[in-house]
Amino acid sequence: MAVHADPSASELPVSPLLDVSRLVVEIDTLQGPVRPVDGVDLRIEAGEIFGVVGESGCGKSLTALSILGLLPRPQGRIRSGSIRFEDQDLARLDERDLRRIRGNRIAMIFQEPMTSLNPVLGIGDQVAEALVIHRGLSRRDALAQAIHLLERVGIADARHRAHDFPHRLSGGMRQRVMIAMAMACRPKLLIADEPTTALDVTIQAQVLDLMDDLKAEDGVAVLLITHNFGIVAERAARVAVMYGGVVVEEASTEQLFEQPRHPYTHGLLAAVPQLGRRRDGMRPHPLSEIPGMVPNLARPAPGCAFADRCALRVEACLRERPPLAAVAPGHRVRCHVTGVSAQ
Amino acid sequence: MNDIPSFTAAAHVVAGANAAEGTARRNGLAIFWRQFRRSQLALPGGLLVLAFVLVACFAPLIATHDPLKNDLARTLMPPGAENWFGTDELGRDVLSRVVYGARLSLSEGLVAVLLALAAGVPIGVVAGYVGGRTDMIIMRLIDVLMAFPGVLLAIAIISVLGPSLFNVILAVALYTIPIFARLARGATLSVKEEPYIEACRALGVPHLRTLWRHVLPNIAAPILVIAALRVAISILTASSLSFLGLGAQPPSPEWGAMLASGRNYILIAPHLVIFPGLAIVLLVFGLNLFQDGLRIALDPKTTDLR
Numbered sequence: 001m002a003v004h005a006d007p008s009a010s011e012l013p014v015s016p017l018l019d020v021s022r023l024v025v026e027i028d029t030l031q032g033p034v035r036p037v038d039g040v041d042l043r044i045e046a047g048e049i050f051g052v053v054g055e056s057g058c059g060k061s062l063t064a065l066s067i068l069g070l071l072p073r074p075q076g077r078i079r080s081g082s083i084r085f086e087d088q089d090l091a092r093l094d095e096r097d098l099r100r101i102r103g104n105r106i107a108m109i110f111q112e113p114m115t116s117l118n119p120v121l122g123i124g125d126q127v128a129e130a131l132v133i134h135r136g137l138s139r140r141d142a143l144a145q146a147i148h149l150l151e152r153v154g155i156a157d158a159r160h161r162a163h164d165f166p167h168r169l170s171g172g173m174r175q176r177v178m179i180a181m182a183m184a185c186r187p188k189l190l191i192a193d194e195p196t197t198a199l200d201v202t203i204q205a206q207v208l209d210l211m212d213d214l215k216a217e218d219g220v221a222v223l224l225i226t227h228n229f230g231i232v233a234e235r236a237a238r239v240a241v242m243y244g245g246v247v248v249e250e251a252s253t254e255q256l257f258e259q260p261r262h263p264y265t266h267g268l269l270a271a272v273p274q275l276g277r278r279r280d281g282m283r284p285h286p287l288s289e290i291p292g293m294v295p296n297l298a299r300p301a302p303g304c305a306f307a308d309r310c311a312l313r314v315e316a317c318l319r320e321r322p323p324l325a326a327v328a329p330g331h332r333v334r335c336h337v338t339g340v341s342a343q
Numbered sequence: 344m345n346d347i348p349s350f351t352a353a354a355h356v357v358a359g360a361n362a363a364e365g366t367a368r369r370n371g372l373a374i375f376w377r378q379f380r381r382s383q384l385a386l387p388g389g390l391l392v393l394a395f396v397l398v399a400c401f402a403p404l405i406a407t408h409d410p411l412k413n414d415l416a417r418t419l420m421p422p423g424a425e426n427w428f429g430t431d432e433l434g435r436d437v438l439s440r441v442v443y444g445a446r447l448s449l450s451e452g453l454v455a456v457l458l459a460l461a462a463g464v465p466i467g468v469v470a471g472y473v474g475g476r477t478d479m480i481i482m483r484l485i486d487v488l489m490a491f492p493g494v495l496l497a498i499a500i501i502s503v504l505g506p507s508l509f510n511v512i513l514a515v516a517l518y519t520i521p522i523f524a525r526l527a528r529g530a531t532l533s534v535k536e537e538p539y540i541e542a543c544r545a546l547g548v549p550h551l552r553t554l555w556r557h558v559l560p561n562i563a564a565p566i567l568v569i570a571a572l573r574v575a576i577s578i579l580t581a582s583s584l585s586f587l588g589l590g591a592q593p594p595s596p597e598w599g600a601m602l603a604s605g606r607n608y609i610l611i612a613p614h615l616v617i618f619p620g621l622a623i624v625l626l627v628f629g630l631n632l633f634q635d636g637l638r639i640a641l642d643p644k645t646t647d648l649r
Binding site: 068070074098099100101102103104107108110112115116117118119120121129130133134178181182 | 475537538539541542543544545546547548549552556557560561563
């Protein structure tokens with residue numbers, strides 16, 4: 001596990017690049033409005049890779065979409081909370097102002113590289129798109145820059161490949177093209193929603209290496225959304241674990257893996273399969289699972305969302321939602337039992 | 344990944360880009376051609392249509408006589424050396440009239456379909472893309488337009504505007520609009536859900552640009568195929584309306600109008616209806632064959648050679 005220095009530690013105390021605070025997202029369903037994101041707090045510093053981990057339906061993708069105002073419409077909306085980015089509250093911006101930020105200051109790459117590229121447009125033109133829109137370049141100039149970008153993300157013979165249609169490219173190549181598109185305007189923040197889930201393991205590593213390189217060169221911060229703890233352990237400096245629409249634990253990667261506090265984080269780490277024998281020669285622990293099911297969003301419980309499945313449950317867990325409390329510098333936990341007792 | 348290639352001189356890159364563009368485009372055409380040939384009758388159909396287009400373009404060179412010049416000394420002459428397709432009741436050369444008529448018929452079909460495309464596709468794309476109430480209102484209006492039987496609608500329009508070739512084209516275009524609007528809407532609805540349209544939003548692409556560069560090219564194939572078919576149908580309809588006296592007026596050498604005046608002499612001079620009738624049949628037949636090849640070539644499900 002790599003040791004990452006906190007980039008802001010040695011500098012003046014500046015406000016974070018992105019500060020999501022008490023974000024509540026509401027989605028209308030046939031059963032009435034539900035809140036898949038119910039009070040999320042995230043702070044991302046400039047130039048860091050920040051991991052968000054959680055199982056399907058925990059609200060991590062919707063949190064990412066709401067940052068760029070991409071919630072499904074008309075049924076989805078930001079109910080309350082703020083998303084501060086470079087002195088602006090993205091939650092309050094209108095569509096026109098958001099469009100100036102999308103692909104320009106904040107870019108996003110998606111899970112599905114096979115279908116996230118327009119099948120009837122050359123990849124060079126697609127990378128050039130952001131430059132034409134946000135930088136006002138002519139198609140020709142934008143295309144020339146797009147070729148540089150394709151070279152940068154490791155597309156061999158980019159000058160010729162720029163005219164290829166996406167169906168000629170493998171999944172890993174397409175994800176590289178997606179990254180080139182996202183990086184075209186040198187954004188400050190890159191939101192990567194399960195960027196490697198659809199790729200095989202060697203290609204995953206290459207794509208993540210590429211994102212590491214871009215972080216180092218351009219100083220772009222990456223919000224890395226994944227359900228893969230291995231990726232987070234290797235790449236992220238800080239991690240937030242989400243469950244039931246809230247952040248249940250937030251810490252540096254090191255803290256999280258060495259001293260997980262929240263029972264859900266414990267459960268998740270125990271559920272990561274391990275190959276082979278342990279260093280001390282013992283057989284690996286049998287793979288454990290977290291009993292129970294994810295909470296029903298249509299009927300939210302008044303207390304902790306994880307209370308149903310939690311082995312450490314006390315009476316307060318069913319009655320009152322615990323606060324996100326600091327247990328150590330940079331380590332916050334939302335738990336009545338483990339979050340308070342430590343201090 | 345550590346060996347990131349250094350940036351090359353921009354001019355060099357641009358020059359290379361233009362060269363590569365040529366090969367990519369030629370490649371796409373080659374694939375289209377190979378697919379097009381899979382329908383065995385598409386090529387004969389296309390050649391037939393091409394022949395009519397050439398005849399229309401070079402009508403003054405091909406026609407042996409002035410199509411409007413009467414020669415009362417030579418009326419209702421059967422086909423012969425002087426007049427290959429014979430002459431009509433006013434002594435006009437039928438070959439020359441059929442040749443010039445190709446211009447009228449082709450422009451009837453093409454202009455009507457282009458007008459219908461220009462109106463119907465934007466209507467359908469906007470309805471499908473915006474959705475909700477806008478979609479509902481637009482499509483109900485389109486439904487109203489569709490509720491009229493085609494020729495009846497055309498007759499109603501012409502009775503208001505008066506009979507002329509241009510009004511026939513307008514009428515045919517108007518009742519073709521719903522076909523393109525519904526087609527474009529349906530295709531837009533499915534393309535709209537594709538991740539690359541979502542990616543456009545995430546990239547900050549304005550809506551109009553998304554529609555023009557990302558939605559429209561992806562729905563173009565089915566629309567082009569139906570457009571080719573509608574050219575054939577529009578030619579038939581416009582000729583029918585001219586036959587009924589609602590379209591091109593005498594002495595215009597429109598094929599439908601020629602059929603109408605020729606049918607009075609069908610027993611003594613059958614060539615007056617045979618040649619314009621044959622011209623309509625061959626042109627429409629050719630367009631239908633061509634359309635079939637286009638359908639196969641542009642259908643992504645049949646492009647397994649890619």
